[in-house]
Amino acid sequence: MTQPLKAKLVAMLELVYPELDCDFLSEQLLTTMGLEPDQAPPPAHQNNWDESDVVLITYADTVQRADEKPLQTLHRFLGDCLSDSVSSVHILPFFPYSSDDGFSVMDYLAVNESHGNWEDIERIARDYKLMADLVINHMSARSRWFENFRKRIDPGKDYFFEGNPRDDLSAVVRPRTSPLLTPVQTDDGERYVWCTFSEDQVDLNFANPKVLIEFTAIIRHYLERGIIMFRLDAVAFLWKEPGTPCIHLQQTHELIKILRLLIEHHSPDAVVITETNVPNRENLTYFGNANEAHEIYNFSLPPLLINTLVTGDCKHLKTWLMSMPPAQMGTTYLNFIASHDGIGMRPTDGLLTEEEKQRLINTMDSFGGKVSYRRTPDGRDQPYEINIALYDALQGTAESGRDHWQLQRFVCAHTVMLALEGIPAFYIHSLLATENDHERVKHTGRLRSINRSQWQLDELEQKLADPLSHHSKAFRELKRLIAIRRKQPAFHPNAxxxxxxxxxxxxxxxxxxxxxxxxxxxxxxxxxxxxxxxxxxxxxxxxxxxxxxxxxxxxxxxxxxxxxxxxxxxxxxxxxxxx
Incomplete structure (x- = not known):
């Protein structure tokens, strides 16, 4: 007999909050989500996807047009150029923000006015499966919640995770080289807040169940606006305990299960996706037992495939593929080879030797790429990601440098991705074969800007209409391959x-x-x-x-x-x- 929703939720909450009244907390969560305690579960192991599913990843303002809000321009571009190619659209954070191109959110319930409004989001959601980021690990230091934290009032007073400089934090896994703790002056004195990514991105405190309730309300708001795919950004760092690595802790996994339980009971066709840029074995744990993430990003694929194509040797790619377990029904991989971030190097741990990693870094450097670093627990700086546009990453080989096979190598990479088990996801700048944007790096001072160009729609349409343009050649061939893929039952994500x-x-x-x-x-x-x-x-x-x-x-x-x-x-x- 199926366990009632409330009973299942209480059991999960007790693993995270053993000292709290989890019966009362479960009632708060169910009420916030608009669910009944005995609501029937969705079908088990249900695949909310098939071979026709293809994802586009884009910023709201990547494609722009004079006198038009970018979300409207994006919708126009999708309808004119991609309606027959993509089924899902991942719009990277479109909320008011203070830094990191949207990932330092100031207000989760508002659309950035410079991008458009909720009606623009809903129009896109009516035509495509819409994915949005749930930037769940941290929030802007300029948000209302954090201002309330400084003033020591609610909501926000206890919403952010505090640390003590005297604690042993040597084991904490870091994705950045910036200080972990940031001193903040509040109305009752100086406090140290935990900042995994930057001092403008202050980590939220999920040990306070009020934060979980707040995010449940945020999720319901997104569902009611037509969003049915939730990308849990940087979720691996969610739960903190000084003296531990503060990554992949069991409470983090349980919180993902709780969010999935609430989401799928509200909307059985909704999907939870975890964004965990970590070594492959760690990444796989976010499937749980088909009760955690519906989809996980296949983070080892981009560096391994690029390494394969610039070395002309598929040994490591083949070894990795043989080690990948088939995803259970109701779960699948999200395959990508480029994104708004760089090419992650941590997912190559245990897959490439240190010499092979350095050779890949050197090759990407010779093709105009840059390297971002992270701080290890022993204080060393290690390569974290390579920042480069995919089209330029494949302009030659490690042995001979640039050559005339760039376009063919670029198409080959996507042909591999399209055929692999899982759902293919195209970053818009890869679909358009956009090159390195060094000017944008100079303008922003951020290495990731090299692959975050912005197109004027008129110029883009001219490039795509020019049969001699490499943008046009790549775009037309990738669309052709997508059209073939979408008709093949053998390319079902779980085949x-x-x-x-x-x-x-x-x-x-x-x-x-x-x-x-x-x-x-x-x-x-x-x-x-x-x-x-x-x-x-x-x-x-x-x-x-x-x-x-x-x-x-x-x-x-x-x-x-x-x-x-x-x-x-x-x-x-x-x-x-x-x-």
Whole structure:
């Protein structure tokens, strides 16, 4: 018999707040979310996605037009250019903010007036599955809550996590080199607040259940505005205990489960996504037992795939892929190879050697990239991420430098991503093949700005209409590949996947639809040399007809071979399924 919602919630809350009256707290949360104590759960292991799902990641103001709010311009661009290509749109923080391009939120319940308003958000949500950031770990030092913290009044007085400089904080895992504790003058004296990311981003105190109630109300507001995908930003750092690493603590996992329970009972089609830029084994824990995140970002994919393409060697990518467990039904991977942030280096821990990491960093540096650092518990500064536009990251090889295969290498990277188990997510600047924006870095003084350009819509439309522009070539080819992918049952995010062993210059894997009526052999030449693929090595079934979905080439002789040009990919499919 299914456990009633309230009883399940109380059991979860007691693991986080053992000293509190969790029966009363559960009633507060259910009332805040508008739920009944005995409300029926959604179907277990339900996939709220299929092979047609493709995500676009963008800032609200990446595409701009004179005399029009950016959210309206974004909606126009989506409708004109991407309505047949993407099913979901992740609009990065569109709230009033004080720093970090939106991730230092001043008001969770307002839309930044310079971007538009809630009606603009709702219009986009009617046409696409809309993902929004729940910036849950920290809030702006210029927010009303933090001003109230300084004044020692509610709401806000006890909403932020305080530390003591005398505490042993040596084990705390840091993503930055800035001081962890920031002194703040309040109306009752100096206090030290915990700042995982910057002094303008003050960590919230979830040990105070009022903060959990506040975020439950925020989530309900988003759901009522049409947002059904929740990206839990920097959630790994949520719970703090001095003397511990203050990352991945069990209370953090339990809080994610609590939020998922509330969200999916309110809206069964809603999805929780955890953003945890950490080593691969740690990242996988956020699936829980199919009761935590519905989706996790596949953070090891970007550095491993880029390393593969600039070295012409897929050994590490193949080893990693073989180690990845199939996601349970009701969960899946969110695959991406570029984002508004840099290429994370922590997800390569245990996957690349220190020498290989340094070679990748040196190669990206030669292509115009920059490196951001983090402070380790022993006080050393270690590379945290490489800041570079994906198109420029793939302009050559580690051995020979820049070459003429940039566009082909760039398309190959996305062809791999589109075919892998999981849901593909395109950062808008990768879809548009935007280059490094060094001028924006000079203007903002922030390395991440190198991959956060802004386009004027008129200029962008001209670039995309010019058949000789690399922007147009990349955009048209990626849209073509997306259109193919969205029709293949074997590319369902939860369809079977097995790794193929075809040497170091050919990266391959096999996908099979859940009904077992379609197989696709995905083979990618990740080198700058021509490669031969013996068809006998991939065991095509002789009674089926086979065709490359990308080129349209049919396979007539299964004892023969196919030739792949540098960075060429093939998706060999049987013809039982209409393409």
């Amino acid at each position: 079977t996947q097995f790794t193929l062993h075809l040497g170091l210059q050919l990266f391959g894997f096999w996908r099979q639809s859940m009904r077992r009526d379609q197989s696709i052999f995905c083979i990618h030449n990740i080198s700058n040399e021509v490669q031969q693929v013996a068809l006998s090595d991939i065991n095509l079934i002789g009674t089926d007809q086979w065709q490359d979905l990308i080129s349209g080439m049919t396979i007539d002789d299964l004892s023969g071979s196919i030739t792949l040009k540098p960075y060429q990919s093939v998706w060999l499919s049987n013809l039982d399924v209409t393409v």
